[in-house]
Amino acid sequence: MSIRDTEWNLTRLIGERVRGLQEYAPEPLEEVAHRLGLPVGGLIKLDANENPYGPTKHTLDILTGYAYAHRYPDPICRRLRQAIGEYLNVDPGCILVGNGSDELIDLTLRLFRPSPAGGGIGQVIDCPPTFGMYSFYGVTNDLEVIEIPRDQDFRVDVEGIVALCQRDPQPKVLFLASPNNPDGQLLSDAELARLLELPLLVVLDEAYIEFGDAAQNSRVGWVAERDNLIVLRTFSKWGGLAGLRVGYGVFPQTLMTALYRLKSPYNVNGLAQAAAQATLEDLPTAQANIHKIVAERERLRTKLQEISFLRIYPSQANFLLCRVQGMAVETIRQAMEKRGIILRYFRPPLEDCIRITVGTPMQDEAVLMVFRALDKERQDGQ
Ligand SMILES: Cc1ncc(COP(=O)(O)O)c(C=O)c1O
Structure with missing residues (x-):
């Protein structure tokens, strides 16, 4: 007879602290693309404060030659x-x-x-x-x-x-x-x-x-x-x-x-x-990318301020937080996702906020186009 012949329920032996935790597993890009019926390359991923320019050329060379x-x-x-x-x-x-x-x-x-x-x-x-x-x-x-x-x-x-x-x-x-x-x-x-x-x-x-x-x-x-x-x-x-x-x-x-x-x-x-x-x-190349992102953040901020239902918070980072007033966040999410744009949405108490990672000017223009179209629909409907 085994020394553990009686009930051996391994999961019951897991420390209690794990019970209240949520698995951290954001939807992989491939699955997002599949869900939206788009190729992965058609996605504009602005939800995780990543750098749209990636590593510098020198860094990529070092990685390749490692x-x-x-x-x-x-x-x-x-x-x-x-x-x-x-x-x-x-x-x-x-x-x-x-x-x-x-x-x-x-x-x-x-x-x-x-x-x-x-x-x-x-x-x-x-x-x-x-x-x-x-x-x-x-x-x-x-x-x-x-x-x-x-x-x-x-x-x-x-x-x-x-x-x-x-x-x-x-x-x-x-x-x-x-x-x-x-x-x-x-x-x-x-x-x-x-x-x-x-x-x-x-x-x-x-x-x-x-x-x-x-x-x-x-x-x-x-x-x-x-x-x-x-x-x-x-x-x-x-x-x-x-x-x-x-x-x-x-x-x-x-x-x-x-x-x-x-x-x-x-x-x-x-x-x-x-x-x-x-x-x-x-460093100079990496810093040039930082400067591009910072200049683009300010351009994006100015343009977002023209959208009637957004209030933009001041930011010293590579993202902008917008509070949405007079428009359902879910409507925005659907309109963005239809065009393959992934932004960051939140649970309460930030359910009326959207965080946008600063992308390349082209990526951000796609975001602005969706906002402008929603704004126009809203103004026309009023
Ligand atoms: C405030 C803050 N600290 C730390 C991190 C994580 O940084 P790392 O990728 O170095 O773990 C993040 C990532 O989003 C962040 O927002």
């Missing part, structure tokens, strides 16, 4: 960290590269999650609407996720966070994106400085910072002066490397040993390391 697929990569990304250090003017010893910045959100929480033997931070503050991975990894790491929602204009409720810390001064991890996803607005220096005075480890996610004046807006330089600030960055957006998964964090020096002990040994694959490094070697 000769080390049979070798394990450098587990601690020495050359890439050196290059990032020069790019940001920070000590490479304070940089850790991850499998996208997503991995670093998880790693940071794993570093601080309470351990049965002692130590840890048990609570995460999330400020929705924002990037969903902060609360996701909070839950998957068994942390209590406390929501302090942003206001109607997506401003952080700094006073609400201060009040929470006064009521309960035990340390917490606070995640803030600047620019924030989905609206694209920056956190001010005064707000960040105030938050850093609280018993908080602040994780500032600057995934989109290159689409504004990064030299002026980034707070990566603050990390060396504080012991409670981490800044996350990524190659996914400005570098056009979303599919290769390369992000990095600038951490207080005091955390580095523990982070390197905890991380998965080969978390960043060799191709991804080479591509990120190539992107930094050919």
Whole structure:
């Protein structure tokens, strides 16, 4: 008789934390195309804040010529960290590269999650609407996720966070994106400085910072002066490397040993390391693409402002958030999808919002044409 002869229900043995989670599996492009009766090449994908220009030519050449697929990569990304250090003017010893910045959100929480033997931070503050991975990894790491929602204009409720810390001064991890996803607005220096005075480890996610004046807006330089600030960055957006998964964090020096002990040994694959490094070697080309995207964002904003049922939020990122007034979002979705245009739609409380990733001028013209046609129909019907 087997030692487990009685009921062995493997799924019942899964940790309870998984029960409330949703699988993250956006519809693959091929299926979207099939559903819409279009070829994949006929789709205009503006839903995931990707870079329409992709990697630079130099990066593509390096990828094509990559000769080390049979070798394990450098587990601690020495050359890439050196290059990032020069790019940001920070000590490479304070940089850790991850499998996208997503991995670093998880790693940071794993570093601080309470351990049965002692130590840890048990609570995460999330400020929705924002990037969903902060609360996701909070839950998957068994942390209590406390929501302090942003206001109607997506401003952080700094006073609400201060009040929470006064009521309960035990340390917490606070995640803030600047620019924030989905609206694209920056956190001010005064707000960040105030938050850093609280018993908080602040994780500032600057995934989109290159689409504004990064030299002026980034707070990566603050990390060396504080012991409670981490800044996350990524190659996914400005570098056009979303599919290769390369992000990095600038951490207080005091955390580095523990982070390197905890991380998965080969978390960043060799191709991804080479591509990120190539992107930094050919910075002017990558930056020219950023400039094109920023100029196009402003052009798109001006044109969207002419659509009577849209209100556009200010954005320092590669996307624009629009609030829809006097038109059903579902009508817009159907009209866009008929032409193969995929935008980002939301659940409540953002069910009246649409996020548009800035595409090429041609892609954005297709979006504008649909909006203009809907606007005309609306005006004619009034
Ligand atoms: C605010 C924010 N942070 C991080 C990421 C993820 O970046 P990565 O591709 O480096 O994991 C995203 C992606 O959409 C994002 O919006």
